Amino acid sequence: xxxxxxxxxxxxxxxxxxxxxLAQAGYDKPRTxxxxxxxxxxxxxxxxxxxxxxxxxxxxVMNEKEAEQLTHRNVYSxxxxxxxxASKVDATSSKELLSDGNASRAYNRYWMDPxxxxxxxxxxxxxxxxxxxxxxxxxxxxxxxxxxxxxNSFDDFEIRPLPERCIMSFTGGAGPxxxxxxxxxxxQIVQAPGHVMILTEMIHDVRVIPIAPAGxxxxxxxxxxxxxxxxxxxxxxxxxxxxxINSHPKQRSFISTSGKVTERYTRWSDSEIFYEFRVEDPVxxxxxxxxEMSLRVSDQPLYEYAxxxxxxxxxxxxxxxxxxxxxxxSHPVELPIFAGVDVSDGE
Numbered sequence: 001x002x003x004x005x006x007x008x009x010x011x012x013x014x015x016x017x018x019x020x021x022l023a024q025a026g027y028d029k030p031r032t033x034x035x036x037x038x039x040x041x042x043x044x045x046x047x048x049x050x051x052x053x054x055x056x057x058x059x060x061v062m063n064e065k066e067a068e069q070l071t072h073r074n075v076y077s078x079x080x081x082x083x084x085x086a087s088k089v090d091a092t093s094s095k096e097l098l099s100d101g102n103a104s105r106a107y108n109r110y111w112m113d114p115x116x117x118x119x120x121x122x123x124x125x126x127x128x129x130x131x132x133x134x135x136x137x138x139x140x141x142x143x144x145x146x147x148x149x150x151x152n153s154f155d156d157f158e159i160r161p162l163p164e165r166c167i168m169s170f171t172g173g174a175g176p177x178x179x180x181x182x183x184x185x186x187x188q189i190v191q192a193p194g195h196v197m198i199l200t201e202m203i204h205d206v207r208v209i210p211i212a213p214a215g216x217x218x219x220x221x222x223x224x225x226x227x228x229x230x231x232x233x234x235x236x237x238x239x240x241x242x243x244x245i246n247s248h249p250k251q252r253s254f255i256s257t258s259g260k261v262t263e264r265y266t267r268w269s270d271s272e273i274f275y276e277f278r279v280e281d282p283v284x285x286x287x288x289x290x291x292e293m294s295l296r297v298s299d300q301p302l303y304e305y306a307x308x309x310x311x312x313x314x315x316x317x318x319x320x321x322x323x324x325x326x327x328x329x330s331h332p333v334e335l336p337i338f339a340g341v342d343v344s345d346g347e
Contacts, residue, residue, distance in 0.1 A: 023238070023266070023267065023268055023269070024122075024268055024269040024272075027267075027268070027269050027270075029238050029267045030267065032191055034193050036191070036235050036240075037235065037238045037239065037240060037265075037266070037267060038191070038267070039189050039191060039196075039240060039265055039267065039273060040189050040190060040191050041188070041189060041297060041298075042186060042187070042188050042297070042298040042300065042301055042302065043186070043187045043188075043189065043273060043295040043296065043297060043298055044185050044186045044187065044295065044296055044297075044298040045119070045178060045179075045180045045185050045187075045275075045293055045294070045295055045296070046113065046114065046115040046180060046185040046186075046296075047114075047115040047117070047118060047119035047180060047185075047294075048070075048071060048074050048076060048077070048114060048115050048116070048117060048118050048119075049118045049119040049126050049127065049128060049129060049180075050128065050129070050180070051128065051129050051130060051138070051177075051179060051291075052128055052130060052136060052137050052138060053127050053128035053130065053135065053136025053137060054070070054073075054074075054127065054128075056070070056073065057070055057127035057128070057136070059127060060126060060127055060128065060131055060134075060136060061124045061125065061126065061127075062118065062124075062125040062126070062127055063125065064125065066125070067117065067118045067125040068117075070118055070127060071116070071117050071118060076109070076112060076114045076182065077116075079108075079109045079112075080109045082109075083108055083109045083110070111183070112182045112183055113182065113183040113184075113185070114180075114181070114182045114183070115185075119293070119294055120294060121274070121292050121293065121294045122268060122272075122274060122292075122294070126292075128291070129291040129292065129293050130289060130290070130291040131290065131291040131292055132289060132290060132291070133287065133289060138285070138289060139285050139286040139287050139289055140284065140285060140286070141283070141284060141285060141286055143283055143284060144281075144283070144284035144285055147256065147283075147284060153321070154317055154318055154320055154321035154324075155318075155321050156318070157314050157318060160314065160317065161252075162250060162251065162252065163203065163307075164313075164314075164317075165314075166203060166307035167203075167227070168203065168205060168227060168251055168252065169181075169184075169200060169202035169203040169205050170202065170203075171184075171185075171202055172251075172252050172253065172254075173185065173187075173200045173201075173202045173205065174198065174200040174202075174205035174206070174207055174228050175207065175228060175229070175244070175254075175261070175263070176228070176229045176231070176244035176247060176253065176254060176255060176261035176263070176277075177254045177261055177263070177277050177279060178263075178275060178277070178293060178295075181202065183202075184200075184201040184202040184203075184303075184305060185201065185202070186200075186201040186298050186300065186301075186302050186303075187199065187200055187201070187295065187302075188301075188302050193211070194210065194211055195208055195209060195210055195211055196208075196209045196211060196233055196240065196242075197209070199302060201302045201303060201305060202305060203305050203307045204302075204305055204307075205227070205228060206228070207228045207229075207231055209231045209232065209233040209242055210231075210232055210233065211233045211234060211235070212232065212233075212234060213234055214234040214236065214241070215234075216234075217232030217233065217234060217243075218232065219232060219245055219246065220246075222246055222257070224246075225246050225247060225248040225249060225257070226246065226247070226248060227247075227248050227251055228244075228247070228251070229244035229245060229246060229247040229248075229251075229253065229255070229261070230244065230245050230246040230247075231243065231244040238266055238267065239264050239265065239266045240264070240265040240266075241262065241263070241264050242262070242263040242264075242265070243260065243261070243262050243263075244260070244261045244262075244263070245259065245260050245261075247259075254279050254281075254284075255279065255281045255284070256281055256283045256284055258281055258282060258283045259279065259280060259281030259283070259284065260279075260280045260281070261277060261278070261279050261280075262277070262278045262280075263275065263276065263277045264276040264277075265295075268294075270297070271296055271297040272294050272295065272296055272297070273294070273295040274292065274294065275292065275293040275294070275295050276290070276291070276292050276293075277290050277291060277292075277293070278290035
């Protein structure tokens with residue numbers, strides 16, 4: 001009996017101590033005028049850390065030297081070194097620069113803002129946002145691999161990617177599961193008693209999340225999928241919890257119609273929100289997976305993305321398909337477009 005009481009007491013002590021670990025030592029979390037945790041403001045996840053762990057990184061948590069080595073190997077860092085010298089505008093220099101046939105040369109490093117180092121989450125350098133499974137990789141099923149492969153066809157504007165049509169962002173930064181990319185990684189969080197709004201700089205994707213006590217929130221009709229998913233939220237102590245289902249099937253999302261994402265937002269300090277996520281989808285994944293991210297306070301507001309409706313480049317893109325048809329060369333190519341793809345393992 002005494003042993004049972006001792007164990008129960010220990011469990012209670014550990015449970016009570018757990019929320020305290022979700023804040024920097026001595027940090028007094030701010031609250032809104034109606035008493036909930038204050039998460040409002042401008043935040044950023046700009047970082048070389050990506051969703052999945054890159055090749056050559058064996059551990060989730062790195063020391064400073066290991067983080068510097070991985071930063072040096074990162075493809076964005078390599079591009080910056082390559083382009084850091086004075087550029088000459090002449091035929092010889094251009095021919096040399098373009099000799100590797102890199103199609104991304106139209107987007108040189110000057111226009112990118114991916115960050116200059118790997119992220120720190122609660123003071124620890126992280127090689128990936130994913131913390132489980134232990135290898136830091138998304139555990140796709142065969143169906144998941146197929147779902148993340150598209151036909152690179154130029155036959156019709158309706159089958160071009162959503163970012164190209166200015167409908168959803170290139171990074172899927174708004175979620176479900178926040179993500180980061182090579183630029184526009186700023187978020188604005190606005191709270192009201194009944195809702196939380198999260199606005200993403202990239203194409204100004206927005207999620208408006210209704211708030212109700214845990215268990216009282218109701219998702220919308222399953223027949224109406226939403227861009228960014230169907231989210232409901234509630235507060236658990238100092239944490240905002242958001243549950244999302246039913247992302248639009250055309251969205252580059254981490255879940256299918258069978259999936260669910262659970263996110264948790266907790267203030268760690270005046271300059272950091274500790275963000276946790278868990279993805280469950282038996283269709284796309286062999287097991288549940290998830291991780292942690294740092295949203296750091298931004299000294300800049302959101303800037304206009306200026307992605308325009310009726311993209312004037314589309315007539316030229318589609319004209320290429322018409323020309324291929326005239327030449328008898330119209331053969332769509334299947335390309336993988338894995339959500340959360342990692343481009344940081346370049347040498």
